[in-house]
Amino acid sequence: MSEQPTYKRVLLKLSGEVLAGGQGYGVDPVRVKDIARELREVVGLGVELAIVIGGGNIFRGLGPTANEMERVAADHMGMLATVINAIALQNALERQGAATRVMSAIAMHQVAEPFIRRRAIRHLEKGRVVIFAAGTGNPYFSTDTAAALRAAEIHADVIMKATKVDGIYSADPAKVKNATLYSEISYMDIISQDLRVMDSTAISLCRENKIPIVVFNLNVPGNIARVVLGERIGSLVNH
8 A cells, every 4th residue: 555645636425424423313522533533644645635424413304304394495404414514523623733614505604615616626725624515505416416516526536435334235234144345346336236325316427527436434443544545445436
């Protein structure tokens, strides 16, 4: 493994659930601090880091709580949850000494900058961690799709999808003991096998824009840096 980053500009996709830690909901300050420490180390390698974060630890637009709600209203609530998570992560990163900017797809000038593509790229060039909040700003689109869209817009070298398992399996490893872990798989195979690593809109966007995806286990300390430095862990999606 080289000590020089394989990927210069990275889009990291974090689920909201990772911020909950062992609590299962809300924001666990200890877990957020641990993640921020790892992210600060990656920035120290000279990597330009952008992050898209979900909001499932607070509210999920497609979750049971939203069943009796209009989809648009539920999705808007989910977008606002991602802003809360983005601010929590920003605070933790700045406590680690990293310069950050939160950019929201929904205007809220008191707490975040509006998303402006050229400004986001400039922040990255200056070494700031950019946290993209509020998804795409539109209902009916997941934060996975937001990650694919932002990655294309900022010309990211890779999307790093952080999960709680070691990569992409042929079936849910928690339910199927002999599920196969793919070290590499194509975009079309993910769609045809309905593997649900990311939704089909996100996968299609990545395929059209030739953005590779690395799916890896965030719960193993140091894995973010290992992926950035080119170590073959998790699963690579390309072709």
